Amino acid sequence: MVLLLALVLFAGAIAAVGAAFAKEEPQGLARALAALERSGHAGQALVEEADPPFADRILAPLQARALAVGRRLTGADKADGIRRRLDLAGNPHGWTIDRVLSMKVLCAVALPVVVLAYGLLLGGSATTLLAVGLGAAALGFFAPDLYLHNKASHRADQIRRSLADAVDLLTISVEAGLGFDAAVQQVARNTSGPMAEEFSRVLREMQLGMSRSEALKAMGTRSNVEDLSTFVGSMVQADAFGIPIAQVLRVQSGEIRVKRRQYAEEKAQQVPVKIMIPLILFILPCLFVVVMGPAVLNAIDSFSAR
Known part of the structure; x- marks a missing residue:
């Protein structure tokens, strides 16, 4: 038992000495490699600083131009109304007057592009595509206002x-x-x-x-x-x-x-009135098909047999 205890203590001492030497500063080639690695990290930081991310290079200037266009379209007197809608909506995180104006322009441009691309794939006529594109532009321009109105209604x-x-x-x-x-x-x-x-x-x-x-x-x-x-x-x-x-x-x-x-x-009390529209448009036609469908098919077979 004493011999085993001595062996364990000797192995622990060797491990402690090895750990102590492992924590020492690298020498020679190891030091040069460590310096090159640190310089590589510094170079990577310089590269990241010289090459900003996509959001800073593309999205930020695009949002700034959209904001300028939105200010021209809405006018300076609309800022109080937008601020009022933001207050009613509870001032959602990240939403400001400038963001609302820029989002109005971006949605008015992006939504017609998507709708027109889909219409071209379906092969729609030029008149139809023009009307749908104008409607999509109007919907995209007022989409942030609809979002704020929905948030305000839910919050109220x-x-x-x-x-x-x-x-x-x-x-x-x-x-x-x-x-x-x-x-x-x-x-x-x-x-x-x-x-x-x-x-x-x-x-x-x-x-x-x-x-x-x-x-x-x-x-x-x-x-x-x-x-x-x-x-x-x-x-x-x-x-x-x-x-x-x-x-x-x-x-x-x-x-x-x-x-x-x-x-x-x-x-x-408003529930029965509101439920009439989906009841008439969606539920009753299905019931008529299920209930009256077999009778209509039997009548058609009877008349065709005659």
Whole structure:
């Protein structure tokens, strides 16, 4: 056992010495090879710097030209409208006024090219291709606006659904002894969705120096939800006249829940009307084919036999 232990210790010592020598700086030819390798990496960095990627060489100048054309087509007075649509859509990540303008031009150019290429493959006439190309150009030009409108509608629906829960949490926090700012922070921290983002933005604006009333009014203008505008107006008036906020929050919570129930009932009553179009166009023809098809075939066979 002592001999085995000595052998193990000897092997460990040899391994430690080898590792120590392996960590030493290379000498001679090894040092020259290492220097060449480092110079190769530096050369590669210089090559990458001299040869920028495809996005910087092609896409960036193309977007800049599209932005210039988009500004000429839309005019300088359209910037406020685009900013308003971006606010209603929740300011999607990476979307700015310049990007919307450039995307309008790029889509107006790219979509007709794709549609015309497909039409040429199908062998369409020149008049048809011209009409389809003009329609595709118009659709591509307004495609970013349609995207922002869809995002704004979806975001407004989310705000309308989550506003009652957020106000309930505000009410519970204020009645538990927290101030309004701390209650807003609790809502922003413990919830998710557009309302949490809006309350977080209200807190940031207040930290940057805006008053509570101005921050709340800005939150109301960034959305087209009537319930949120009513809630903001009530909070601003309560802050201005010194009304207890807990009482106002309790009343607003009940009213918002009633309005949300009425909105849900309204949407439920619209379902039978909306389902009529797919029912008439897609479902009933299939039922007629399945039900009346065998009878029609039997009648045709009977008349042809006669």
